[in-house]
Amino acid sequence: MSxxxxxxxDDPVLRQIAKPVPQxxxxxxxxxxxxxxxxxxxxxxxxxxxxxxxxKRIVVIDVGEGLVELVNPxxxxxxxxxxxxxxxxxxxxxxxxxxxxxxxxxxxxxRHGETVELDADGLFARCIQHELDHLNGILFxxxxxxxxxxxxxxSQ
Numbered sequence: 001m002s003x004x005x006x007x008x009x010d011d012p013v014l015r016q017i018a019k020p021v022p023q024x025x026x027x028x029x030x031x032x033x034x035x036x037x038x039x040x041x042x043x044x045x046x047x048x049x050x051x052x053x054x055x056k057r058i059v060v061i062d063v064g065e066g067l068v069e070l071v072n073p074x075x076x077x078x079x080x081x082x083x084x085x086x087x088x089x090x091x092x093x094x095x096x097x098x099x100x101x102x103x104x105x106x107x108x109x110x111r112h113g114e115t116v117e118l119d120a121d122g123l124f125a126r127c128i129q130h131e132l133d134h135l136n137g138i139l140f141x142x143x144x145x146x147x148x149x150x151x152x153x154x155s156q
Contacts, residue, residue: 046062071108071110085150088139
């Protein structure tokens, strides 16, 4: 496993639409492992492949309930709303209040190529939506007016 460099700011890969993964191979397994290690090292709760410069439809998430690996994820349905602060490993020092669905149903392939459907709510649902936005070239700041973006002071 390797820790990858997280792309930040206006890196063009963050605006690319990720391509589907046609087949889950040992290279995809290594990528999933590297993404998880990178996310944990950065103390994040989610990471999309674009964030490490790879425009593939792959996401890893751990909101405290264990690692979830999503290959070719798609949201099937959503309901309810929640508004809360979000941050992003690719936009360090920036936060903003974003409204998202409270509940989502997502379909994806796991690392074994099996199709899985999963219901998520709360923080897990928010994280899924945030990371799937990355796969479509969308950043959480796209939902905010400039006056709604909070710039945090870096701790020393």
